[in-house]
Amino acid sequence: MELKDLKGKRALxxxxxxxxxxxxxxxxxAAGATVIVSARTKPDETTHHFIAADLTNSDQVTALANEIENTFGGIDILINNVGGLTTPGGGHSTLTDAHWHQELDLxxxxxxxxxxILLPQMIEQKSGVIIHISSVAGKQALWNLNMAYAVSKxxxxxxxxxLxxxxxxxxxxxLTVSPGATRTEPMVKFLNDYAASAGITPEEGMKQLMAQTGGIPMGRMAEPEEVAxxxxxxVSPSAAYLTGTIYAIDGGSLPVVS
Incomplete structure (x- = not known):
């Protein structure tokens, strides 16, 4: 039996x-929430209410918030998941002002x-949860691969x-959730591109990357469902006393205490 502990909640x-x-x-x-999803382009199919929005564009953010207010009367849960590594590796000399602005904006x-734009309604109703999806890169930057991305996280x-x-x-x-290596399409593409540029197999590329970070003690990448x-x-009532904390979900890969 699935736990319906989010019944009646509105989530973006x-x-x-x-x-x-x-x-x-x-x-x-699945936990009972009414879910709204946003992205720049509409997928071929989705079971959730979809609103197209480029969140690096302030006008589109306003339009997104207006549609949510008009259709749902606001939200109770906000998952800030938009983000990604969009800039080249190679260190400081390869990163232009445009690269830095692009990564920080996204x-x-x-x-x-x-x-x-969404907080006033949460504050007015005296309840709400915001989750920022970060990355373990925010605590362990790799200068030759993800400098600007790591700084932004x-x-x-x-x-x-x-906040x-x-x-x-x-x-x-x-709250903040910081995934480590997770088996997603962008991660697979990143590994394939890295391996191709180095003239090695994706498996060897993964081993090289993990060697730079000390490896993954659990021996595998996370699945997206585990992060979810x-x-x-x-965001559930079970976590009612939790706020302000960063939760790494990385198979034990971060070699730090915190």
Whole structure:
């Protein structure tokens, strides 16, 4: 029997049409929530209410918020999942101002922009949960692969903590989930491209990348559904006393205590 602990809740999952975002959307819907998903383009099929939006465009964020308000009267759960590694590796000399702005806009400012426009309704109803999907890269940057991305995720972690502190006495909880290597289409493409550029197999490429980070003690990547299950718990009533914390889901790969 599925746990319907989110019955009556309205949830928005950005980037909710594939990968981790889709897994989260499906998980929350299975728990009883009414789920809205957004992405730049509409998928071939989805069982959730879809709203097209480019969250790096402030006008489209406003239109998204207006449609949610007019159709659903607001939301109770916001999953800021939009993001990604879009800039080249190679270190500081390969990254232009445009690269830095692009990565920060997608991985940090998009979440800030959406939080700002949806928070007044959450504060007014004195309840709500915001989850920022970050990355273990925010605590373990690889200069030759993901410098700008890692910096943007570290900034998201800091912003999320500050926002959680601001909203703690207003009934709104804010948490951060930081996946490690997860078996998604973008991750598979990244591994294939990395392997091709190095003239090695994807399996060898994975081993090389994991060697830079100390490996994954559990010996495999996460499945998107495993990340979704963690998110489900964090937005549920069972996690009512949790706010301001970063939860790594990485198979034990982060070689740090925190």
């Amino acid at each position: 999952v950005t980037g909710g049409t594939k990968g981790i975002g889709k897994a989260i959307a499906d998980e929350l819907a 991985n940090l400012i998009a979440a800030i922009r959406l939080d700002r 570290a900034a998201l972690n800091s912003y999320s903590k500050a 959680a502190t601001e909203l703690a006495d207003k009934g709104v909880r804010v 299950q963690l998110v489900h718990f964090l």
